[in-house]
Amino acid sequence: MTSKRKQGIGTRLAHGGRNTKAQFGAVNPPVVRASTFLFDSYDDFVSRKARDRHRGEYAYGRIGTQTSAALEGLMAELEGAVDCFSVSSGLAAITGTLLSLLRAGDHLLMADSVYEPTRAFGAGMLTSLGIEVEFYDPLIGAGIEALIRPNTRAIYLETPGSLTFEVQDLPAIAAVARRHEVITLVDNTWASPLGLKPLSLGIDISLHAGTKHIVGHSDAMLGLICVNERTVKAVRAGLFRLGYCAGTEELYLGLRGLRSLEVRLQRSTASALEVARWLAERPEVAEVRYPPLPGDRAHALWKRDFTGACGLFGVVLAKPYSQRALAAMFEGYELFGIGASWGGYESLATPTFPERLRTAVPWNAPGPALRYAIGLEDPADLIADLAAGFDRLAAAEATAA
Ligand SMILES: *Cc1c(COP(=O)(O)O)cnc(C)c1O
Numbered sequence: 153m154t155s156k157r158k159q160g161i162g163t164r165l166a167h168g169g170r171n172t173k174a175q176f177g178a179v180n181p182p183v184v185r186a187s188t189f190l191f192d193s194y195d196d197f198v199s200r201k202a203r204d205r206h207r208g209e210y211a212y213g214r215i216g217t218q219t220s221a222a223l224e225g226l227m228a229e230l231e232g233a234v235d236c237f238s239v240s241s242g243l244a245a246i247t248g249t250l251l252s253l254l255r256a257g258d259h260l261l262m263a264d265s266v267y268e269p270t271r272a273f274g275a276g277m278l279t280s281l282g283i284e285v286e287f288y289d290p291l292i293g294a295g296i297e298a299l300i301r302p303n304t305r306a307i308y309l310e311t312p313g314s315l316t317f318e319v320q321d322l323p324a325i326a327a328v329a330r331r332h333e334v335i336t337l338v339d340n341t342w343a344s345p346l347g348l349k350p351l352s353l354g355i356d357i358s359l360h361a362g363t364k365h366i367v368g369h370s371d372a373m374l375g376l377i378c379v380n381e382r383t384v385k386a387v388r389a390g391l392f393r394l395g396y397c398a399g400t401e402e403l404y405l406g407l408r409g410l411r412s413l414e415v416r417l418q419r420s421t422a423s424a425l426e427v428a429r430w431l432a433e434r435p436e437v438a439e440v441r442y443p444p445l446p447g448d449r450a451h452a453l454w455k456r457d458f459t460g461a462c463g464l465f466g467v468v469l470a471k472p473y474s475q476r477a478l479a480a481m482f483e484g485y486e487l488f489g490i491g492a493s494w495g496g497y498e499s500l501a502t503p504t505f506p507e508r509l510r511t512a513v514p515w516n517a518p519g520p521a522l523r524y525a526i527g528l529e530d531p532a533d534l535i536a537d538l539a540a541g542f543d544r545l546a547a548a549e550a551t552a553a
Pocket residue numbers: 241242243244267310314339341342360361362363364373374375493
């Protein structure tokens with residue numbers, strides 16, 4: 153980068169993470185297939201720990217290659233992080249980071265709205281390792297101070313909650329955490345580094361399921377961990393001991409996905425707003441939970457802290473429906489697939505059942521909770537698909553009665 157001027161995000165996504173000269177003129181960095189790197193000398197080998205993959209110095213495949221350094225360097229730059237580490241999945245990013253930071257006897261505060269496997273890891277495996285895991289109201293804000301104990305080591309956040317879309321007050325929670333020397337981690341998968349920069353708001357670690365928007369085409373698993381100065385040493389050492397890393401093909405797909413991330417997010421967010429507005433007017437719908445939507449209960453907080461969004465939102469139906477009627481609605485969709493994950497080019501729909509998960513704050517809703525991931529299709533076609541789904545829902549409910 154020659155100019156001092158801060159370049160726009162599209163430019164940084166197009167030009168970051170590559171060095172054409174070092175790639176023999178190729179536009180893209182290579183998919184480096186390497187476990188072993190050979191050293192020039194005995195001394196070189198003995199001093200290999202000093203090698204820095206961001207300076208083109210590699211020591212062993214698990215620690216870094218040209219492919220991983222390209223993706224990790226660009227992600228760190230986007231997040232304003234000191235470094236980024238890539239691992240085999242989003243969940244591995246979460247578990248590897250928590251295992252790197254926590255010891256038996258520590259207390260961990262975890263938002264009640266987190267991704268279900270994150271909750272299961274906290275309540276199950278961390279608890280069995282002697283870590284006290286306490287779930288808290290995601291809307292607690294500065295009130296989290298009352299939950300801090302002498303042994304509180306970390307606060308885990310997810311914003312918005314990827315099933316129920318509560319936006320957390322990151323600066324307020326980060327300020328409390330700093331006063332008490334507690335580490336904060338946030339799952340930033342929904343907004344991506346383009347829509348939210350948690351480290352600039354005082355959070356220590358930003359985690360991503362790269363599987364979602366970053367890979368962006370539903371064809372690879374990837375996790376990314378962006379750390380600040382305060383946490384880089386512990387996380388690097390922990391991941392090294394655990395042996396976590398990512399496959400080279402997946403790293404390449406993550407880097408390729410980043411190139412088009414801005415345009416994909418712009419398109420899916422614009423379409424999601426259109427679809428969400430239409431859904432909000434439907435008599436079957438009690439509430440659309442989508443922070444970018446004016447009128448959403450989290451809209452003001454979203455507007456204050458975020459610069460972007462994605463196409464994922466929740467819908468709460470206005471009354472209970474039989475599972476059979478819901479199945480008729482879901483199974484007849486022509487464009488919305490029934491499937492976990494999101495962030496691909498294709499739209500998805502799933503039921504979410506938050507009432508089965510919550511322990512800190514009960515989930516009260518007049519009807520079932522659903523989640524829609526809006527892809528890159530034309531929004532008018534998606535709306536037609538949803539409208540036909542509501543017709544099937546009503547028809548199935550009428551024949552049951
Ligand atoms: C999918 C997801 C994860 C886990 O990512 P995987 O790559 O599937 O392991 C973590 N957090 C959120 C919010 C997710 O949606």
